[in-house]
Amino acid sequence: MAFSLLTRQLTASLQQNLRLTTTGCRYVSKTATKTESEFEYDAPSMKTPVPGPKSKELLRQLGDIQNVGAVHFFCNYEESKGNYLVDADGNRMLDAYTQISSIPIGYNHPALMKVLTNPNNMSAFVNRAALGILPPDNFPEKLVESLLSITPSGMSRVQTMSCGSCSNENAFKTMFILYRNKERGYNGPSEEDIGTCMINQSPGCPELSILSFMGAFHGRTLGCLATTHSKPIHKLDIPTFDWPVAPFPKLQYPLEEFVRENAQEEARCLEEAEDLIVKWRQKGKPVAGIVIEPIQAEGGDNHASPDFFSKLRNIARKHGCAFHVDEVQTGAGATGKFWAHEHWGLDDPADIVSFSKKMLTGGYFHKDELMPEKPYRIFNTWMGDPSKNLFLAEVLNVIRRENLLEEVTRSGKALLNGLYALQAQYPHILSRARGQGTFCAVDARDDAIRDSILIKTRNKGAFLGSCGERSIRFRPALVFKEYHVHQLLNILNDVLAEHK
Numbered sequence: 001m002a003f004s005l006l007t008r009q010l011t012a013s014l015q016q017n018l019r020l021t022t023t024g025c026r027y028v029s030k031t032a033t034k035t036e037s038e039f040e041y042d043a044p045s046m047k048t049p050v051p052g053p054k055s056k057e058l059l060r061q062l063g064d065i066q067n068v069g070a071v072h073f074f075c076n077y078e079e080s081k082g083n084y085l086v087d088a089d090g091n092r093m094l095d096a097y098t099q100i101s102s103i104p105i106g107y108n109h110p111a112l113m114k115v116l117t118n119p120n121n122m123s124a125f126v127n128r129a130a131l132g133i134l135p136p137d138n139f140p141e142k143l144v145e146s147l148l149s150i151t152p153s154g155m156s157r158v159q160t161m162s163c164g165s166c167s168n169e170n171a172f173k174t175m176f177i178l179y180r181n182k183e184r185g186y187n188g189p190s191e192e193d194i195g196t197c198m199i200n201q202s203p204g205c206p207e208l209s210i211l212s213f214m215g216a217f218h219g220r221t222l223g224c225l226a227t228t229h230s231k232p233i234h235k236l237d238i239p240t241f242d243w244p245v246a247p248f249p250k251l252q253y254p255l256e257e258f259v260r261e262n263a264q265e266e267a268r269c270l271e272e273a274e275d276l277i278v279k280w281r282q283k284g285k286p287v288a289g290i291v292i293e294p295i296q297a298e299g300g301d302n303h304a305s306p307d308f309f310s311k312l313r314n315i316a317r318k319h320g321c322a323f324h325v326d327e328v329q330t331g332a333g334a335t336g337k338f339w340a341h342e343h344w345g346l347d348d349p350a351d352i353v354s355f356s357k358k359m360l361t362g363g364y365f366h367k368d369e370l371m372p373e374k375p376y377r378i379f380n381t382w383m384g385d386p387s388k389n390l391f392l393a394e395v396l397n398v399i400r401r402e403n404l405l406e407e408v409t410r411s412g413k414a415l416l417n418g419l420y421a422l423q424a425q426y427p428h429i430l431s432r433a434r435g436q437g438t439f440c441a442v443d444a445r446d447d448a449i450r451d452s453i454l455i456k457t458r459n460k461g462a463f464l465g466s467c468g469e470r471s472i473r474f475r476p477a478l479v480f481k482e483y484h485v486h487q488l489l490n491i492l493n494d495v496l497a498e499h500k
Contacts (some may be wrong), residue, residue, distance in 0.1 A: 017370050034287070039080035039110050043487065044461025045092040052089030053310065072458075080107035083477055083484050085463060097465040101297070101475035102357035104395045105404070109479075114175050115394045124387040131160065131383040132376075139386060146393040147363070148299060152339050154348045155247065155365035160384030164328035164356035165219030168451045170378050171352050172223050175322040176208050177377060179474055181257065182320070186373075195329075195470065207337050208243065208288040209280050213248040215299030217293060218326055227291055230299040230468075246273035248296060250302045250403065253315035254420075263350070266308040273312065277319045289322040289352075290315075294340035297329040300468020301441030306344040313346065322370070325350040332358035333478050334438035335397060336409040358478075361388035404478040412437040413481045415474060418489040426496045429453075430466045441467065441473040453495055462491040 004390040026278065045171040051073040058074045083106055085095040095103075105112070115121055129136050147158045159168040159174075189204070197204025212218065212227035219225070220234055226241040228234055249266045252258035277287045290312065294300035316323040330340035332355070340347045351370060356362040361384050372378050399405065412435060419433035419442045444450035447470045454464055454472065469471045476484065 007082060016414065019403060025062075026172050039106070039108065041084045041092055042111065044084070044094050046088045046459065046461050047091055048087075050091055050458050052087065052091060052092075054088040056105055058088060066342060073447075076106065082106040082109075083480055086127075088381050091436060093461050093463045094484060095446070095463045096474050096476040096480070096484075096488055097463050098477050100357070100465065102360075102361065103477050104332055104358040105398050106477045109398065111394050111398050112391055114180075115390050121387070121390050124390055129386060130381050131386070132379045132381075136386055142386060142389045142393065146389045146396065147365075149393075149396060150338055152350065152353045152365050153343070153346070154350070155353060156285075156368050157371060158365045159363050159378060160205060160389075161362040161364070161380075161445075162384055163332070163362045163426065164354070165221045165224050166329065166361040166380070167354040167356055167364050168218045168227075168326060169221050169223050171324055171354050172289065172365075174207070174228075174352065174364075174366060174370050174372065174378060175210065175324060177324055177372055179208060179286070179288035179320075179471060189225055196342075206362060207285045209285045210245040210324075211244045211246055211280075211290045212289045213246050213277060213292055213296070214304055215272075215296045216291070216326075217296070217343075218328075228361065230296075232380065241302070242285060242469060244276040246276055248271070248299075248302055249308060251303055253434045254387065255305070255434075262305065263307075264310075270315065272411070274315050274319070277321065278316070281319075287321050289324050289359050291324040291326055293326045293428055294330045294343070295335070295436065295439060297473070300471045301434060301439075301473055303436070306346075308347060309341070309344045309349075312423055313349065316351075322351045323349075324352040324354065326354050328354055328356045329475075330439065331355045331409055333405050333440040334358065334437055334475070336405060336412055337406065338399075357377075358395075360391050362404035380447045402479075408437045408478055411476075411480050411482055412440065414485040415440050415488075418485060422489070422493060422496060425464045425493075426499070429499055435474070438474060438476050438480055441471045442466075444470050446470055449499065453492075453499070456495045456498070457491055458495060460491045462488050 038458055055073040059068050059071060062068050062071070068226070076086045076088055076090070079086040083094055084092050085107065086092050110294070114127070124136070131139070143158065147160070151158065159170065160168060185326065185477060193204040195201060195204065210227055214229045216227060217230040218227045220228070225238055226236055228245050229245055246271045249262065250270045253260045255262060280287050292312065313323055322421070325341050327339055327341065332338065335343065338354065341353070352364050352366045354364040363384060415438055416433060416435045419440060423430035423433050423442060429445055429449060430442050434441055445454060450466060450470045450472055454466060457464055465473045465475060
């Protein structure tokens with residue numbers, strides 16, 4: 001009862017700060033102090049509905065070349081700055097989606113422009129090296145400056161790749177190789193192994209599996225698709241593997257009000273995950289690894305407690321499964337910590353951590369024991385891009401210099417509190433506000449209303465994304481400040497006020 005009273009008091013306080021009571025009221029919340037910056041615009045500026053005439057013409061042109069069904073509008077990236085994305089028609093939008101969560105410090109950040117124009121960096125941009133066989137002579141040094149400076153706890157090595165899907169795909173291969181090495185006692189493959197792998201048969205191509213979770217998204221390549229369970233459109237008509245799929249906890253929000261119920265739900269999911277590991281071993285398809293997101297993103301911004309992940313980690317150890325944490329969308333600071341799994345408070349959180357998006361390059365960190373013993377086992381032509389490591393090193397400098405993780409925590413608190421207040425004001429439209437840092441989401445009543453809100457919000461100057469069945473997701477850059485939060489809430493409130 002005391003907690004319910006506290007919740008009511010908090011809601012009342014937020015509603016005072018978020019002046020939502022007057023229909024059409026322009027200001028939703030107290031305006032934070034704006035920090036002047038030459039690389040930012042002041043506010044959104046809309047000239048046409050989105051997509052506008054130029055975007056529609058470009059859609060027609062591109063539609064003669066490829067499928068454009070997913071294209072929202074065309075962008076003028078030269079004119080985009082900081083948190084503001086400019087489209088082909090000159091519309092300037094506050095971007096809280098950032099290329100599906102992949103812009104770390106805003107558009108055209110001066111620090112990154114400086115990296116691009118530095119003559120010492122020109123060779124990395126002009127000559128893309130085949131890193132697996134001919135890396136540049138400064139590659140170890142640049143890895144130390146960039147990726148190895150943010151190595152997750154318990155990790156000692158990193159393998160660069162070009163994107164999130166290929167990062168996960170090769171991480172899966174690494175887990176399978178480790179499992180077979182353990183089975184063979186780290187002896188070399190037999191002649192039977194070598195012969196049968198060439199005709200796609202066991203034991204050379206073993207009947208191993210990876211446990212994933214309903215609602216997960218790990219990529220669209222064939223192996224990754226077997227672990228992706230967010231939307232049918234990703235998987236339809238594509239052959240797949242017989243791999244186990246465990247339930248991901250369906251928690252009630254706010255988490256603090258449903259501790260007992262959520263603990264029961266997590267216990268149910270953990271029990272079923274372990275049962276599946278046993279069942280697949282009995283089927284002759286043992287689970288070599290478990291892959292999971294710290295927050296399921298594409299599947300609907302689904303959260304779980306640190307206790308859930310800790311217990312799942314222990315289940316992986318118990319059954320000899322490698323534990324792979326997919327931080328492709330959650331990594332690089334969006335939750336207020338550089339890695340979202342740091343919120344779990346574990347000294348040994350994972351065996352593999354994959355990354356991409358805000359990291360600007362792809363790849364995965366891993367423990368020593370997952371290092372392949374032979375060349376060409378984890379290999380492709382490029383295996384990443386040295387120029388992206390240059391950008392990443394400077395992004396990390398900006399994060400440290402400007403204390404952006406602290407900024408994310410402050411902005412995230414303001415954003416989540418604003419979403420709580422909006423759902424209190426519009427309970428017939430919004431529910432289940434949730435988030436960590438600025439990695440936030442809120443549910444609309446149904447997908448049609450969600451999509452309508454997104455279109456209307458965009459036409460008023462704020463660009464948001466969707467996920468899951470009816471969720472609105474917020475994925476701003478790390479330079480998204482409280483000032484931008486209030487701008488966004490103003491626009492969102494105007495749109496919600498128009499809905500009946």
